[in-house]
Amino acid sequence: MRMVFGTGRMAYWAASLTVIASIMGMGAHAQEQRWVQIEAQRDLDGALERAAQIDQQLGNVSGFRLPSDWYAISVGPFDSEADAFNVRRQLRAEGAIPADAFVSNGSDYLEQIFPTSGAVMTPAPTVPEEVAPPEAQEEQLTVLEPEPELTPEPEPEETLREAQAAERALDRDARADIQVALQWFGFYNLGIDAAFGPGTRRAMTAWQEDRGYEQTGVLTTRQRAELLESHQSELAALGMETWRDEEAGISIDLPLAMISFDRRETPFVHFEENDESGVQVLLISQSGTQATLFGLYEIMQTLEIVPLEGMRERQQNSFVLTGQNDDLRSHSFAQYRNGEVKGFTLIWTPERDGQMQRVLPMMESSFSTFSGSLPASAGQPSTVQRTALLSGLSVRRPEFSRSGFYIDATGTVLTSASAVANCGRITIDEAYNARVVARDEELGIAVLQPETPLVPMAFAQFHDRETPLGSEVTIAGFSFEDVMARPVLTFGRIEAMQGLNGETETMMLSAEIRQGDLGGPVFGTNGAVIGLLQGQPQDDARQLPSDVNFAVNAAVIQEFLRASNISSGTLRDDVIVGPEMLTRMAGDLTVLVSCWN
Template identity: 45%
Template sequence: MTGRLWTLAAALVFAGSMAAAQQAAFIQIEAQRSLSRAEDRVRDYASYLSDVNGFSLGGGWYGIALGPFPPEEAAARLRQLRAAGQIPGDSYVEEPNRYRQRFFPVGAGAVVPQSPDAPSEAQQGTGESSESAPEAPAPADETPREARASEAQLNRAEREELQIALEWAGHYQGPIDAAFGRGTRSAMSEWQSANGEEVTGILTTRQRAALIGQYNAVLEGLDLQVVEDREAGVRVAIPLGVVEKDAASSPFVRYEPTGDLPARVLLISQPGDRDTMNGLYEIMQTLEIVPEGGERSRRADGFTLTGQSGRIVSHTEARLTDGAVKGFTLIWPVGDEERRARVLDEMQQSFAPVPGRVLDPATVAEEEQAIDLVAGLRVRQPRATASGFYVDRSGAVVTALGAVEGCGRVTLDDSHEARVAAQDADLGAAVLVPVARLAPRQVAAFRMDPPRLKSEVAVSGYSFGGVLPAPTLTFGSLEDVRGLSGEENLKRLALAAEPGDAGGPVLDTGGGVLGMLLPRDAGGRQLPEQVSFAADAEALQSLVSEAGLSVGRADLGGELTPEDLTRRASDMTVLVSCWE
């Protein structure tokens, strides 16, 4: 749509601009729809920056800008202030003729750029300057009759685009139907009044150009262009002012940010059928670029994925066409919704698959291959992981409390949602209950009688998070049935555990659970590498009972073979993940 809007603007633009306007420049840093909000923000900036101005931009918008400066100085200051983090990253240099009446500093008038022949302040002081005339509505470039005649030459798309621009400016709430009825004429009158024009209800050629210019001002600096990426076989509008083509790795061609704005674009291109498309739909939902909060929809011939986190907003569209899946993803920072929505609309309007061209499935960037990457894109990772173990047949789990505190959500084995049902801060343990009932192959049987000191024990856990597909067993010995300070609910072990083992079951050689391994940093003490502690089985049983569950007790049978012990431990141990 931008291509059409800019074409319309070019066709309507009023020829000629003042030479004096080229002698100065401003740094546009913010725009607000509310004057009171703009006044608050301009005072905030003025508290630590100099040369701060507040302007009416027309169309109900108010801008905050620094200046005026010579153009070269404005560009240099823009870079300096953005690098120092004193102004927003999307600030840009703007010409003074963009600005209208000035509301800050209080009492300041409109900006009138000084031409080379204009009298200096000293000359003005001697009375050599002419008196300034009161501001009047801008003269119309066409009579109402001429304006109506030029308006009649507009095609349907151009008329709809004017209605869209009037809607954006806050003057029109009717349907976008290209019919200039009472509602559209009223909106045109409101726009003319708000912009200091003679109110006729019919926009002249110059006024139509000005309206479209205001509507497109939000896209300035983005350099939105329709690109035909022959590698992907996709044609779509891309904001080349903020992204550039980086790399291709099937099924994506990536456009990465070039400056301070962390925007990204992915082009999707993969040969295949509906199964291929459905597989891509599932895979993309595991990526960091598709946050979990958002709507998902899948159709017979395509899908849409949206997501929003505290940092980004993501939108993906893909469709099945001519034996290939083609689409795009737009990733944009949170807090810049107007520009994001406009860019997304332009991409949606311009998107078209290029027949006969598709990204080669063998296209893989070797340096980007890693277990946590898909085609160079990072897979969404949990904030923290720990081990846990099943304690009843419905899938309830005991784990380390620290692993599940402050989590947005908790999962078991990456796929089953769970909630905290009980916790004991002194013991450092928590009981998790799955949202949907599970059917574990093995559950813990707690050993309540005092074990023999120096007897062999083993801890089962996901030592390295989810890197390995199954838990590992680490062997050691029971050194004491109390903690270092005589705590009755702890057992001291001689065992070199990994951080990921925390929360896992500590077993005797018969497969009975003696307790739960605690994190090594519990209590903030630095202990020798071989020293670990476990929460006592009896204390854990009390916590599980508090959650309304019952646990089994281990019989005092003989020792299990190493293979059987490993199988038993593996079947009861679960990966616990904490997500934002």
């Protein structure tokens, strides 16, 4: 079969060859080209959407598949590395690209996925105007199909000697970058010193084993590029950027691809999750004292975002709270310095454990403070209502709460037996787990021991001598259970030194009390504790007046404590505590006892 071409057709193929030659020349030049890689996306649809958005803002955007099956979104190409760095510097200065955008030589860019149109199309050959001879018209014309491009064979991997030679050519920054990347993926846990010692060699070997490469302990040029590209891709996916909050007085690196600023409500700056990422952040900022820090420590443990299981560590001027359950994880840190309490909370869902193990150290190392804090709220955590402090956060609530009081310097608490009956978990001030170490059901009293020793600011001093009838008494208790963070004082007087049926272990009071007050201390006029509030006896057939209540007297309490080998103190007869001191002391030694199920 003959192939017939007219003059026009010959011209067309000549032009095509010229174009092909030109393209081949461009390909050789493209080996020197550079791109500014802005970010990487995990899935193709997301990459195409982001590339289109960035292209509208910046133009000249390209997208490529990476060996890790992520997708790079880049600006370029540029004819030289210097041009690429200049563009990167300018775009970063304008805030148009993230701080971790980097210059890539495109060595790991596979097929291009963006733009999806706009490629130069070769025009179809046209039939020449001259008329072919009749016999030629009867011939079947055959058109040459372009030969398919051959995929070049990948370059062979470097030998160990070649990899060692390439490694020796690395500068200090390049070596440090490799250690940082190995540390990011959990293979390296030593300091970043840019020295490839035994620890770094072990990390490289572990990375090679994880990726299925020969375990030489020396990364080839291609392996280094893969490691660093994977690291940059993860950083881009997290969007780690420095957030400087002038109102809160805090600077910290945050994963801003996963969260976005929502609102400020003292003492928190709220960052909510992006696209169901499962990640949230709170920045903590308020003016106050050490007591403010301690109050925040106690109340934050009642938040849903701080699961019950986890570490609780409070020091003199800082605290750390961690929590985890099947649905949630959190890490909180706060410190008191120069009249301000500042810190942060990172919250995430379990599927983000791996990423957050890398994000949390970056947040911790970057956290810094400067002058200024969020505007003061209605009061401090030790005095305001819980709702004023928590700024709309969900609060975990106990089944019920009663009162109790410290009886020694290690945090032992005396309370009513009914306050701890049938409880799966018992807490003191909703922050400290406690267990029952002694109980007397007939007297209706119980002793609690905190799981970790506490140092209360005050503890009860008993007075076991008989108090005159008609004497005024002060009752301290959490009348409204867990709604308020400080106890309420209720005033009354002694009506009788025995119960309705002559019980000598109790005394009858005239005082209006609430359920939350039960278990609280009853103070005499000298400031000593003369009893523990019991309330009214259970009697379905009779209803006593609301102001008739009873308390276990101090002499019986002390006898019970001695029999249980529990120490307690007695107020000297010559000591008188004034009303102002009594108010302060009652607030310091009275605690909230909560029952959880």
